[in-house]
Amino acid sequence: MSISSEPIVVAGAGIGGLTAALQLARQGMSVTVLEKRTALVEAGAGIQLSPNASRVLVSLGFGAAIGRRAVAPEQLSIRRLGDGRRLATMPLGAAIRTRHGAPYWVILRADLHGVLLDAARAEPGIRLLVGKHVTGMAERDDHAEVQFETGNGTPQTLRTPLLIGADGVRSKLRSVIGDGDAPRFRNFEAWRCVIPRDSVPERLRAHDVVAWLGRNAHVVHYPVAGGGAWNLVVIVRSQSAAEGWGLPMEHGKLGAFLASIPAPALGDLRALLLGGENWRLWSLHDALPAVRWSTPHATLLGDAAHPVLPFLAQGGAMAIEDAAVLGEALAVHAGNTRAALAAYEEARYPRVRRVMEESRSNGRSFHFSGAIAVVRDLLLRHFGAEGLNRRYDWLYGWQPD
Numbered sequence: 363m364s365i366s367s368e369p370i371v372v373a374g375a376g377i378g379g380l381t382a383a384l385q386l387a388r389q390g391m392s393v394t395v396l397e398k399r400t401a402l403v404e405a406g407a408g409i410q411l412s413p414n415a416s417r418v419l420v421s422l423g424f425g426a427a428i429g430r431r432a433v434a435p436e437q438l439s440i441r442r443l444g445d446g447r448r449l450a451t452m453p454l455g456a457a458i459r460t461r462h463g464a465p466y467w468v469i470l471r472a473d474l475h476g477v478l479l480d481a482a483r484a485e486p487g488i489r490l491l492v493g494k495h496v497t498g499m500a501e502r503d504d505h506a507e508v509q510f511e512t513g514n515g516t517p518q519t520l521r522t523p524l525l526i527g528a529d530g531v532r533s534k535l536r537s538v539i540g541d542g543d544a545p546r547f548r549n550f551e552a553w554r555c556v557i558p559r560d561s562v563p564e565r566l567r568a569h570d571v572v573a574w575l576g577r578n579a580h581v582v583h584y585p586v587a588g589g590g591a592w593n594l595v596v597i598v599r600s601q602s603a604a605e606g607w608g609l610p611m612e613h614g615k616l617g618a619f620l621a622s623i624p625a626p627a628l629g630d631l632r633a634l635l636l637g638g639e640n641w642r643l644w645s646l647h648d649a650l651p652a653v654r655w656s657t658p659h660a661t662l663l664g665d666a667a668h669p670v671l672p673f674l675a676q677g678g679a680m681a682i683e684d685a686a687v688l689g690e691a692l693a694v695h696a697g698n699t700r701a702a703l704a705a706y707e708e709a710r711y712p713r714v715r716r717v718m719e720e721s722r723s724n725g726r727s728f729h730f731s732g733a734i735a736v737v738r739d740l741l742l743r744h745f746g747a748e749g750l751n752r753r754y755d756w757l758y759g760w761q762p763d
């Protein structure tokens with residue numbers, strides 16, 4: 363079956379869905395994007411874009427637009443939450459750009475999403491329909507039928523030669539298209555907020571990504587919005603999953619967490635976190651990637667296919683990589699969608715599986731305490747900057763074939 367003149371349908375206008383739509387439109391295909399939200403407003407939070415992801419965005423022509431809104435941090439600095447001691451640093455900035463040929467950016471999700479959305483709206487090959495809630499799909503002999511509801515609940519269908527399910531971690535399409543298990547809560551929750559630069563203590567204003575590792579908790583912060591604001595993330599263990607995504611958080615939680623940080627050594631970090639208002643909470647889920655995530659006329663992409671924990675900062679990056687690889691597979695196997703989807707799955711499975719496992723592993727080691735934390739800290743110091751660089755070459759050095 364070949365891609366006919368009917369549009370490809372992408373379900374979900376998130377980071378992955380929009381990147382895929384843009385990639386395919388630039389390859390000359392027409393694409394209809396169905397998005398359930400009517401207002402496309404992203405959560406107030408930042409996202410790290412490592413060179414493996416930025417490379418794809420640059421190749422699509424977004425280097426300048428994203429670069430204007432992002433920050434290219436100088437280094438990753440890993441510190442101990444218990445006493446603030448620096449354990450390791452890894453150069454980012456110009457060093458990582460030289461090493462991997464693409465920048466390491468940190469940016470507000472809303473800024474990244476805005477660049478993609480503006481480009482999709484300006485692209486003649488893309489039709490973006492909001493307020494369309496995809497509910498399922500059916501395979502037919504030579505096409506897929508996408509089922510969706512409009513704002514007033516009216517059911518509709520759309521015929522397409524290829525459906526791409528990019529509907530996120532709570533995907534409706536995952537169980538219909540793939541054979542994977544539902545994502546499971548992994549007993550972590552993330553609290554996030556963004557604060558203006560003026561609220562950041564002077565000594566923490568360096569343009570660095572800083573990760574503080576502690577017992578059953580870690581904190582990450584970095585500048586966003588060209589350095590005009592800071593993204594704060596606290597991750598703690600949690601017994602139960604909250605219903606919802608990006609929920610307003612009770613302030614008492616932060617107070618209890620701060621009470622557990624030794625006061626004298628960490629005054630700046632406390633002040634930084636206390637500067638945050640409007641904290642929001644995400645219960646964290648992941649799932650093994652489905653072994654099969656395509657049917658003859660449908661496939662999955664991004665969190666819908668392989669949700670990962672955020673401890674390697676790679677969920678969005680994997681969605682962006684997926685978009686590039688899917689585009690390439692459809693180009694190489696033009697006229698044979700089944701072969702293209704098989705090539706796409708084959709290329710992506712080992713990589714997303716490794717990212718999922720390494721993210722889980724970081725989740726454990728970031729939160730070590732006692733003797734095993736001492737060993738981790740020694741290893742981090744032993745690695746040094748070059749050791750850390752080498753450890754992540756497989757990840758950041760990725761390029762589409």
Ligand SMILES: Cc1cc2nc3c(=O)[nH]c(=O)nc-3n(C[C@H](O)[C@H](O)[C@H](O)COP(=O)(O)OP(=O)(O)OC[C@H]3O[C@@H](n4cnc5c(N)ncnc54)[C@H](O)[C@@H]3O)c2cc1C
Binds near residue numbers: 377399529552680
């Ligand atoms: C605390 C935290 C920190 C993170 N940090 C990073 C990081 O630093 N770097 C990184 O790369 N990743 C990070 N991630 C992961 C990243 O946010 C996700 O992996 C990424 O957003 C996935 O993109 P996506 O397009 O697959 O899904 P999403 O961005 O979730 O988009 C899905 C879209 O589909 C729409 N949708 C959902 N259901 C339907 C439906 N039925 N019909 C139509 N539309 C639908 C949604 O409204 C949304 O627009 C982090 C995640 C968390 C929780």
